[in-house]
Amino acid sequence: MTQSGPEAATLPLDSIVRGDCIEVMEGLPESSVDLIFADPPYNLQLKGDLHRPEGSRVDAVDDDWDRFASFETYDAFTRAWLKAARRVLKPDGAIWVIGSYHNIFRVGASLQDAGYWILNDVVWRKTNPMPNFRGKRLTNAHETLIWAAKSEKSRYTFNYDALKALNEGTQMRSDWTLPICSGHERLKGADGHKAHPTQKPQSLLHRVLVGSTDPGDVVLDPFFGTGTTGTVAKMLGRRFIGIEREQAYIDAAEERLSRVRPYEKAALCVSQGKRSEPRVPFGTLVERGLLRPGETLVNSKGVMAKIRADGTLCSDKLTGSIHQVGAAIDGAPSCNGWTYWSFIRDGQRVPIDSLRQQIRAELI
Amino acid sequence: MTQSGPEAATLPLDSIVRGDCIEVMEGLPESSVDLIFADPPYNLQLKGDLHRPEGSRVDAVDDDWDRFASFETYDAFTRAWLKAARRVLKPDGAIWVIGSYHNIFRVGASLQDAGYWILNDVVWRKTNPMPNFRGKRLTNAHETLIWAAKSEKSRYTFNYDALKALNEGTQMRSDWTLPICSGHERLKGADGHKAHPTQKPQSLLHRVLVGSTDPGDVVLDPFFGTGTTGTVAKMLGRRFIGIEREQAYIDAAEERLSRVRPYEKAALCVSQGKRSEPRVPFGTLVERGLLRPGETLVNSKGVMAKIRADGTLCSDKLTGSIHQVGAAIDGAPSCNGWTYWSFIRDGQRVPIDSLRQQIRAELI
C-alpha cells in the first residue's frame, strides 16, 4: 500500500492537468479510475541523438546499437507510464491503447509484462486513409487498439448487448470501420492549420466508451492532446481526467470541451441483457401457483419431467433443478432450464421462460 | 561470415525437411532465401473447455507444440528462430509472420530487436470467424501479419501493380478480407477429422506471394504444417522449402503437394471479386454524429421514437432496433426501419436512409 498525502486524496474530475503524465499519475490516488484511454507518442527517435531514460546520451557505435538503444529508450518510457497507469486503475479497471506498427508491438509486449491481461486487439479500419504515394508498400489503412484488463482476474466492464445493438443485432467484431477525423470535427488553430497532428475521431471513442464503461465512470487519458476522450466522455455522461504537457493543446481542448452539450440522460440508458435482470428461482413459479406440483414439463423432443412441490423436477433418470435435469437428459455439460422446458396449456407448448417474464414484470 | 560445410551448400528445393526449424535453418547456407513465411505457435494459453450455446464442445488448439511455460520461454524461442531465419535470408529478402494478440506483440518487438525492418502490419479480416460464445469479449475476427525486410537497407520485392490489379484498380490496403479455410480446401485425416488445427487459407498465401515474390524465388516456411505455403508457391511458379517436426503433417503435406498443378504462366492475376453493398448498422450513424442520442425520429404518420446511445430506439411501448420498433408500432411482422423512419432537419422530414447512402459512399 502506498502512503497517499492529502494532495492525492481527490480526483481532478472533468478537468485537464498540465504536466508529465507519469508524475501526475503518481500523484493520483491508487485504484481510483475505471478506464484509461491512451494514445501515446510513437516517436522512436530514430534520427539524431539518443538519450537514456535518466538523460545520459547514448554514444551510438553502429546501426544495430543505434536501433537497439532507441527501442530501449522507448520501452523504458512505455513501461514507466504503463506502471503508473496500472496503479491508478481500480482492480476491475481496464485500459485501451492505440498505436501503429511503429510502436504497438512494444506497447503490447510491455502490457503483458506489466501484468495487464489482453482482452482483444481491435483494428480501426480507416475508410479514407492516406494513400501510399511512392507505391513501395501497402496503403497503411488501419491502426491497432489493445483492450486489456488490469489483471487476469479483473471483472471488467463489457456492455455486450449495447455493442451488439450498435452492430444491428450481431456481435461486435474486433475490426471497426470508421473514417479518420476530418471536416468540421477536426480542430483548427488560429492559422487554419490543424491543431493536433493525430486527433482521433469521436466515433472511435464513442464505441470504446459505450462498450467498456457505464455512465458516471471515471475515464483517464494520460495523453489528452486536444481532448477527444474528454469530449466523448462528457457527451456520454462519463467523468474524465486529462493529462497533457503542451499548453497549446490544453487551450484547444478547454475551448472544445466548453462547447460540448451532453446527451440526455435517457439516451444513455443502453441495451441490457438478461444478465442484468433479477434472478427468479423456479420454485417461485410453483409458490405463486403459476405451475402446480405434479404438473408435467416437456422439452423440445417431448421428453417429460414432473414438477415437485419444492421446485425441483423429477424425470425417469434424475431428480434435480430444471437445469440439472435438462443437462442430464441431453448428456450436456450444462443447460439453461428456462429455455429448455415448456408446460402445456390448451394443448400448446408454452416456454416456462414466459412465466419468468411475468414475474419480473411484477417486480418492477 | 560463417564457414559452411559442403553439406550446407545446396538448398533442399521443393521439399520438406523434417526437424526442428532452428537446427535445420542453421544448417542451410546463409543469404540464400528470398522470402520466409512463418506461422509459429501462438501460445494461446487456453484453460478449460469451451462449449457452444447449444452444448457442443469447441475443438480447441491444445497441441503440445503450442504450450510454453511462460512469456520468457516463448520470447527465447521467438528470438532463436528469428535469428536463424535472418541468417538464411538474402540481403534484400523479407519475412512474413502471422499471429494473434496472444503472441504477435512479442513477435513484432523481437523482429524489431533482431534488426528486421517492418514494412507493414497487415490485418486478415475473417469473413466467417468463430463467434464469442459467452458474450464476454468482442468477436475475435482477425489475425495480424507482419511484413518486414531483412534490414532497413533491403531493397525488398513489392509487386505494387499486381496487388493493385488484385484490388480492382486501387492500391492494396493493409487490411485483407478473406474467409477462413473450410470446406474441401480443409485437409481431413483418415478419420474425417481436420488434419491440422490451424490450416491457413490458400487465398492468404496467394496474396502474400503475388505481392512480395517473383516467379522462381525461393520461399522458406519454417513451420510448414500441412503445406499451404508450399502448395501456393508451387501453383504460382515459386520454389519452396518446408521445415516441419511432425511426421503426420509432413505426410499430409506431401500428398497434398503431389496433387498440385501449377498455374499456366498467363493465369496469375485472377480470383477475388465478390463485392456487395456493405451493411451499415444504424448505430454507425449515431457514432459518427450524424444523429444524436436523444434525437427524435418520426414515421410517416407522425409517431415518434427517441434514439439511444447504442443505436436502439425507444418509443412509448417498446425499445429495440429501428426495425423492431417500427414493426411493433404498425403491428407488422417485420419492418424495414431504414425506409420507415425519418429525422427532422429545418422542419422537414428526411429519411434516415439518406444517411446510410452517405456512409456507404465512404465505404467504397
Place this chain on the structure above:
DNA sequence: ACGACTACTGAATCTCATC
C-alpha cells in the same frame, strides 16, 4: 435439378454469485 432442412465447424486466453 433444386430447395428445404439438418448437422457440423472454426487459433478462444469466453461467468459469477453464493456458501
Place this chain on the structure above:
DNA sequence: GGATGAGATTCAGTAGTCG
C-alpha cells in the same frame, strides 16, 4: 478462498440428405 450450481451464450458457411 475454494467449491458449488444457476443459468447465459453464436455467426457464416459448408456439406449432406431428403423430397
